[in-house]
Amino acid sequence: MPTIHLADIELALTDCGAGRPVVLVHGFPMDQSIWSQQVETLARQYRVIAPDLRGFGRSSVTPGKVTVEQWADDLAALLDALEIHEPIVLGGLSMGGYVAFRFFQAHRSRLAGLILCDTKAAADTPQAAAGRLETARRVECEGCQFLSDTMLPRLLAPATLESKPEVVDRLRQIILAGDPAGYAATSRGLAERPNFTPLLPQIDCPTLLIVGRQDAISTVAEMNAMSRAIPASRIVEIDNAGHVTPMEAPVEVTAAMEQFLTEVTKPEIRNTKSETNSSTK
Numbered sequence: 001m002p003t004i005h006l007a008d009i010e011l012a013l014t015d016c017g018a019g020r021p022v023v024l025v026h027g028f029p030m031d032q033s034i035w036s037q038q039v040e041t042l043a044r045q046y047r048v049i050a051p052d053l054r055g056f057g058r059s060s061v062t063p064g065k066v067t068v069e070q071w072a073d074d075l076a077a078l079l080d081a082l083e084i085h086e087p088i089v090l091g092g093l094s095m096g097g098y099v100a101f102r103f104f105q106a107h108r109s110r111l112a113g114l115i116l117c118d119t120k121a122a123a124d125t126p127q128a129a130a131g132r133l134e135t136a137r138r139v140e141c142e143g144c145q146f147l148s149d150t151m152l153p154r155l156l157a158p159a160t161l162e163s164k165p166e167v168v169d170r171l172r173q174i175i176l177a178g179d180p181a182g183y184a185a186t187s188r189g190l191a192e193r194p195n196f197t198p199l200l201p202q203i204d205c206p207t208l209l210i211v212g213r214q215d216a217i218s219t220v221a222e223m224n225a226m227s228r229a230i231p232a233s234r235i236v237e238i239d240n241a242g243h244v245t246p247m248e249a250p251v252e253v254t255a256a257m258e259q260f261l262t263e264v265t266k267p268e269i270r271n272t273k274s275e276t277n278s279s280t281k
């Protein structure tokens with residue numbers, strides 16, 4: 001996997017295909033390989049870039065605390081390093097969605113569209129933020145095993161846990177391969193992330209929301225509320241999937257993304273709320 005040198009880090013990434021750039025950002029505690037099936041298909045028509053964020057996968061780890069502001073600026077620096085100046089479609093799963101919200105705030109002119117998978121706009125409650133600090137402490141002391149043990153049952157739908165052992169195993173391997181210092185720095189940063197809810201009505205680019213119907217972390221109700229708040233958006237609900245839809249339902253997620261990307265590249269059919277804010281059942 002190639003790496004790109006940014007100011008203070010090396011960023012590992014997949015970069016393949018040609019056409020409008022589509023950048024896909026993974027969740028926590030994961031890496032860019034959660035998007036492997038989307039990358040494979042979308043790269044037939046688009047330039048697809050899936051980085052390991054700072055602190056994850058094969059990218060550099062900067063210990064202490066890493067914030068959504070830092071990751072969004074890393075993405076902008078990555079685009080500069082790749083000499084990508086045209087607007088991108090930015091997709092993010094969960095934590096990747098938090099990064100996408102911040103990227104919209106800080107780098108709006110670089111965006112042609114957003115894909116928000118299984119994410120939320122609200123900040124952590126004080127209780128959730130305290131839990132993050134405890135996670136940071138534990139992962140530094142104990143390593144990654146407890147994260148995999150505690151998170152897998154929440155990340156994946158019951159149907160996935162029961163009938164897709166290869167997906168469960170792959171996600172477990174991804175979690176266990178992470179760097180405890182990267183996970184700890186992320187947990188501290190996520191505990192402080194801002195509330196992006198007031199931003200939602202200002203999102204003025206075409207936006208696709210995707211949610212697994214069994215998502216226990218970013219619920220269907222929460223994501224539908226986000227879709228209602230974002231002017232040019234629509235939501236696709238995916239059956240038999242939890243929080244990691246790109247891995248749990250790759251065919252359905254890729255199809256939804258392909259459809260949206262076609263719309264984004266045909267401006268005459270976008271931005272009509274009556275057309276775009278329907279749920280796909």
Ligand code: MLT
Pocket residue numbers: 026027028029093094095096190217243
């Ligand atoms: C993720 O999948 O990125 C996490 O669930 C995000 C979070 O912990 O808030």
